[in-house]
Amino acid sequence: MSAAPGNPLTRSAPWRGTARVFGWLGISGRTLVIAIPMLWLLVFFLVPFFVLGRISLAEAIIARPPYTPLWERDADGTLQIIATLENYRWLMEDRLYANAYLSSIRIAVVSTIFALLIGYPMAYFIARSPEPRRSILLLLVILPFWTSFLLRVYAWMGFLRREGVINNFLIWAGVIDSPLTMLQTDFAVYIGIVYTYLPFMILPLYANLTKLDDAHLEAAADLGASPMVTFFTVTLPLSLPGIVAGSMLVFIPAIGEYVIPALLGGPDTLMIGRVLWDEFFSSRDWPVASAVAIVMLVLVVAPIMWLQSVQNRRELK
């Protein structure tokens, strides 16, 4: 990353001067380009993260802000840092939090799997459709985004209620005698999450599957693979990047989901988003809430980093 003047990319006239100036400073065009997203990450991710981290090390007090400062001057004027891991110990001790994390992960994993199982065939079908139909189908997938997310969740309440559309229909059809309890169960939460995040699964899968070369499928068939075997040995492995991307896009928002469990879930639907809300706004215990958030972040980021490194290693091979 040495001086820029030798770099052919920066040699066009308007850039030459600028590049030279930055070159003197030891900054190449490449560094500049990388700097912008870096700055963005710094301002909107790392800074809030450190703020949260700092609050999570404090103690809750009734004041404004509702937590102890990080340092204090003693009576004799020496600077004293007050930081405690008490909040994290508390998270470990009270089973509520562990249960909430586990339950969140479970709900997110199950939802992701269902979104994948439903989304994959849909994406495959769209990707293999002839052109005019393909655009229409793709539009239909994106269409729900044009209405408010909250409205759509409320609509599901209308469907799932005891005297809602589904129960009424089933009773009318004679399938059941008395209405089923669907609203305020985990089932309703799964439906809500899968429904809401399905497009996030379909779109990356679709983008991946349209690139699938027919010749590869033909080659597999030619070598004696049945359509099923072709799918598992060729289509599926080739669409793995799409599966990973789609699953991430569903899993990450699902694990911290608050609105859907709050509206569709029951009192025993334990999700970390809800615990977080309660800590912040009901108990006004910001330090514990911050600790909850930090732990969750680690829980979400760790698997992503792991997946990334696996993919990088695979590409290097």
Add this chain to the structure above:
Amino acid sequence: MSEPQIAADTRPWRDPARQPFIEIRNITKRFGDFTAVNDVSLGIHRGELFCLLGGSGCGKSTLLRMLAGFETPTEGAILIDGQDMGRVPPDRRPTNMMFQSYALFPHMTVEKNVAYGLLREGMSRREAYARAAEMLKMVKLESFGRRKPHQLSGGQRQRVALARALIKQPKVLLLDEPLGALDKKLREETQFELIRIQETLGVTFIVVTHDQDEAMTLATRIGVMRDGVIEQVGEPREIYENPKSRFVADFIGSVNLFEATVEAAAPDMMRLACPDAGGAVLVPPQTGLTRGQTVWGALRPERITLSRDRPDSARNVLRGTVEDVGYVGHMSTFRVVLDTGRMIRVTEPNNLREGKPISWDERVWASFRPEAFKVLTE
């Protein structure tokens, strides 16, 4: 009785009673209102190395893809070994194909690509990989087994594709431009390797190519295609010596084409009026031609002899000036402008001429025998 009996055995297509191994019956393929293959009928015998030759877009790949089962014929039927392939999906056909685009699986290593077909047969992994290694050795890629296709050069990829298609030793091997990306030496080696495989394994090959030299070297028979139609089928020599149409004559090797009119049939010679050649051309008598009919004459460059003095014995002699001489090692090519203004091409082996070679701007006589002037009606 001119052909010995054995010929029918090594050249089964000469025996009309023999049932071909692959029968293509009146196959037509349309894409929308575009006809890619038009009413093609063809019989290919067991152990043949059949070359489909033709220009770009003439329907070679489409015909091959119908044999492999990737395209359904709009009309007609394909029989392999007496079995109608109409409802047989590609994975159940006794064919393997090498794709024009290679279609190597990008997520698998070279050896996995090559072993893929064997693993689908249920062969044990150990045996399949051992066979794959043998195959890779044959195409001289033994040390590349662990690489991914994107880490190979174009020619290396082509050889992997070839190995993958060959490994199952199918009854019928379909090769779509198998040697296009190879350099001359490797191409020749692989050509002989293909012939060796075909002879030792008795596999029936159908090879698509638009390289006529390759077709001439490889093929037991050649089918020349044009605009979805097979213009002529025959042994390489037959196609070369007796093309049926101007297209075939022009496509296979180089040729001097003349337009002519049938003038008179003498008992032993037929006279054609050929203004381009500067008058009359004598050819052997032929049936099916009427006086005044327009025909074309195809004259191969190597059938013309150049000389400084007018040859006495020759029946067809043309006068012209050498415009250009090209030296191609074992032979020379001449461009001669006839006095009629028409340019002709002549090739001569370099070892034939004694004395001073003919050179630029020399006045020459170009002579040829009556049989050399092939009369074409199409």
